[in-house]
Amino acid sequence: MARLLLVEDDPTLALSLRLALTDQGHAVTAVGTLARATAATDADEPGFDLIVLDLGLPDGDGLELCARLRARGDFVPIIALTARHTLEARVAGLRSGADDYVTKPFDLPELVARIDALLRRCTTWPTSAAATSPSDETRIGRLVVDFRRREAACDGEAVALSDLELRLLMYLLARAGEVVTREALLVDVWELPASSRTRTIDTFIYRLRKLIEPDPAHPRYLQSLRGAGYRLDRA
């Protein structure tokens, strides 16, 4: 059982989400505004295990809460619910520190699966990170990552990488020079069924490219191979 904070202003959607998540055995605190979500995260002593965060809230942008939590070093997993379809908008979400996002409208079972996967990953993160970390500091193009400390810098300037971004990078690094299929990424990094139809991977690759590549339009390090998958080259 996990303690979840559900931030969603659409009462119908909030109710069905709440029922579905309670049904999974989770304890759900539901709020409908940014102000109440902020108050809940400030007041909550033991901390939530995960936050489901709608981005379009009546009193502001859910991303503000994301950024606020990350700024104070709170890495509670956040799954964003967004009606924003553009790649740039989704990348902005990742930049603010959301770990994953689901685009509305979504299937309830898919969201529940993503929440479960995120909870699993985040409870296993510290040990798996230490065990598989290629070294303390790894450089890929413009990006330098310290997996153990979860710190990264692009051209010397600190950038925040989410749990999923770190996992994706680590996975690609461990297979540098090899072609990694989308299915493998879905199963091993996202812990979703290989058949999942999601554009999440594209968004993550796009964002990583912006951090890694000297010229993201002509990637040198992180290649997309049409119909095959992705390949990370160290040099």
Ligand code: CA
């Ligand atoms: Ca909304």
